[in-house]
Amino acid sequence: MIELRNVSQRFAGPHGWVDALHDIDLTIAAGEIFGIIGRSGAGKSTLVRTINLLARPTAGEVVVAGRTLTGLSPGPLREARREIGMIFQHFNLLSSRTVFGNIALPLELAGIKRQAIEAAVMPLIELVGLSAQRDRYPAQISGGQKQRVGIARALASRPKVLLSDEATSALDPETTRSILDLLKQINRELGLTIVLITHQMEVIKQVCDRVAVLDAGRIVEAGGVIDVFLRPRHDVTRALLGDVIAHELPGAVKARVAKHLETGAGQLLRLAFAGGSVDRPVLSEAIRRYALDVNILHGQIDEIQGRAFGSLAVLADGEPQQLDAALAFLREQGVIVEALSHV
Ligand SMILES: Nc1ncnc2c1ncn2[C@@H]1O[C@H](COP(=O)(O)OP(=O)(O)O)[C@@H](O)[C@H]1O
Ligand SMILES: [Mg+2]
Incomplete structure (x- = not known):
């Protein structure tokens, strides 16, 4: 048109x-x-x-x-x-x-x-x-x-x-x-x-x-x-998305996580999912299967065009090999996993 x-x-x-x-x-x-x-x-x-x-x-x-x-x-x-x-x-x-x-x-x-x-x-x-x-x-x-x-x-x-x-x-x-x-x-x-x-x-x-x-x-x-x-692939897109999905952690959470990452183990991740993987308990399944500790820091479940959509920032901890396997499992289930290297 x-x-x-x-x-x-x-x-x-x-x-x-x-x-x-x-x-x-x-x-x-x-x-x-x-x-x-x-x-x-x-x-x-x-x-x-x-x-x-x-x-x-x-x-x-x-x-x-x-x-x-x-x-x-x-x-x-x-x-x-x-x-x-x-x-x-x-x-x-x-x-x-x-x-x-x-x-x-x-x-x-x-x-x-x-x-x-x-x-x-x-x-x-x-x-x-x-x-x-x-x-x-x-x-x-x-x-x-x-x-x-x-x-x-x-x-x-x-x-x-x-x-x-x-x-x-x-x-x-x-x-x-x-x-x-x-x-x-x-x-x-x-x-x-x-x-x-x-x-x-x-x-x-x-x-x-x-x-x-x-x-x-x-x-x-x-x-x-x-x-x-x-x-989102471009920084401008991420910045604009900040209004509707939680890309940035709230200040107080950031401070706590920064401290934790300095001393303790664990990985800071962003998990994003749409459609099917929102409805199934894939995260709890990953936690059980791979014996992880997962602390949900921030996030939301929402709806876009009638499809469920979720975005979570989590701190995941476990045996390194188990953690890798868990991330592979989540990706297999259609979850987008992104490491947040800095807070
Ligand atoms: N008629 C014009 N003459 C000169 N510069 C213009 C004119 N219209 C727009 N611009 C310039 O083009 C750029 C884009 O403007 P615009 O399309 O209004 O942006 P937006 O709508 O995204 O805010 C700006 O730098 C603006 O100053
Ligand atoms: Mg304009």
Whole structure:
């Protein structure tokens, strides 16, 4: 549905050139919810604006729904852009227009007749759950409701793709969840392809199928969300994951473990597991079989995309050979075992 080929974006900054995007290759399938995560300044907004050519790339090709946007002249490009809706962090609603008026705006601009607009907007208002608010002004509704207006407005021209640039970043966690649930529903019911830009791993965890990690204008890591959560390969990914899974030990635990490792034996490990191995007691089986002492320091069991997911930091002690055998056993059972060499 979306393909970026060798896309680069270079801006003239006050201190010379800024390479906001560097040689980006990305393929997003139809019907997918694809997340792009990165820290502030990584190039996320530039990337999403490149997909609808609000920012024309300095090099490379952008293909959306079978059309090479980078090759289109202004007329056909405007046409092609109707297939791409967009929502923003600060909603960008017109304060002088009601909920209905805001959602109707793109249709009015496209010259659609009043009656047809009414027929198109009413089901959208219902879809986003704002039937009771249709005649209210932006100042009279909550942040979550404003974003619902933004979503309905983006859907008004019946796009195939929805781009979301930090659409939940101004919302509290509960409202964020409800907006993400709505996006998921739209993805399911309308078959819309969604590209979700965020700096919060929690957002990726809640709705995305696949994720790409952007750092300094480059994609440093990409894959299925569970795979990336289980085996983050890049430091930036690990740092971003710190918000949702326990990679770092709490300070007090760190101090205790450091002391223990100085004097005593044992290995500090991180165990990560998904699906089957969460449900079976593989850890207790390893402890029994190989006569280990295991002290669980920190961790959690969670759910990603309906699959159980767990991450534990443990201090494991035992006969060296037994310990090695236990780690091999755990790996055989699908547990990802990582030695944490320092605390
Ligand atoms: N129009 C522009 N002109 C000059 N520099 C820009 C422009 N847009 C973005 N940049 C620069 O590109 C980099 C990436 O910005 P942006 O895409 O907004 O990052 P993010 O959305 O990940 O925070 C930043 O260094 C930013 O200053
Ligand atoms: Mg941004």
